[in-house]
Amino acid sequence: MQISAQISRFHGAGTPFEVCKVPVAPNPDNILVRVSLATICGSDLHTISGRRGAETPCVLGHEAVGTIAAPTHFRTPTGKPLREGERVTWSLMASCGTCDYCVNRSLPQKCDTLFKYGHARSEGSTTLSGGFAEYIQLHPGTAIYHIPDTMTDAEAVPVNCAFATVVNGLAAIGTQPNEAAVIHGAGMLGIYAACYLREQGYDPVAIVDINEGRLQIAKRFGATHTFNPDKMSIEEIDAALKGLTNGRGVDLGVEVSGVTSGLPNLITWLAVGGRCLTLGYVYPNAHAAVDAHHLVTKCVTLRGVHNYHYTALGTALRFVAEYRSRYPFAELIGHTYPLADINTAFEHAMRQEAHRIAITPGE
Ligand SMILES: [Zn+2]
Ligand SMILES: [Zn+2]
Missing domain, CATH: 3.40.50.720 (NAD(P)-binding Rossmann-like Domain)
Structure with a gap:
């Protein structure tokens, strides 16, 4: 099966995003996820305005949810199998599980060989490493959680960063x-x-x-x-x-x-x-x-405290599932744009009218 992915590329502050198609190279070591919804986080705005650096070209976006798009041997942190077609969210980062930060300091987010989604240079094996793209490839050492069936994408999407x-x-x-x-x-x-x-x-x-x-x-x-x-x-x-x-x-x-x-x-x-x-x-x-x-x-x-230990993602997801009728989480997502309109989406997000502006890459 030869598939291609529509992706956006950030080339540096002051330069518009490029939207293009790239071939998806199958990689059995990774898990392929089709991104259904991604939101523009405050730190994405820091990046595009140049307040903090990024390796370019880069597929930005780390608050994202999607559907597993190919068979995989990956499991959730609690050992449940993950299957093609299931809705998932994942930790912002992949960590090794064996270094001093991972094992002794309970800081896997500071792993010696840390990989952060939405931050890496988009090339080779990291071509699909951000949320503002039709597909993302998740690496070993990423904590992947099922999204409960009762929870909408809009309720779930900012949970893997903000919450x-x-x-x-x-x-x-x-x-x-x-x-x-x-x-x-x-x-x-x-x-x-x-x-x-x-x-x-x-x-x-x-x-x-x-x-x-x-x-x-x-x-x-x-x-x-x-x-x-x-x-x-x-x-x-x-x-x-x-x-x-x-x-x-x-x-x-x-x-x-x-x-x-x-x-x-x-x-x-x-x-x-x-x-x-x-x-x-x-x-x-x-x-x-x-x-x-x-x-x-x-x-x-x-x-x-910076970022999170991946177990916090499981706790945050359970909280939203339990209290979704008490708090209107979905209303925190404002206007939603197709990936082709990512430049307009970022202009909108810069105006800070809504807590989050969203992009639907996999439509
Ligand atoms: Zn963020
Ligand atoms: Zn480590």
């Missing part, structure tokens, strides 16, 4: 029922953090953003209080948060805005003994100035 990252970060910093949380940033990660913390028993779950529309959406995802720093000073928000916590301040701060004021704001709002998780600074030179005196005198725990 799995949130689940992993919150597991790393630790959560406790009846604590107070404040989330800095009501983008995709902030929305997922809000509903996840609510279901972990957090109250209040406050969220901070300068975008009123996003704050309104956050309320539908479990946020109990919203604050807009364009309308209130940092000190006024501090006073409001102390009013919600018997004067203590918040126990857990979550930085997902990526703006450098986020970290110092959260340190200001934390209680004595508070913990701060930062996930948002995925671009270089994100210098944030904090009053380190507060870190010391409030005995603050600060934790940075």
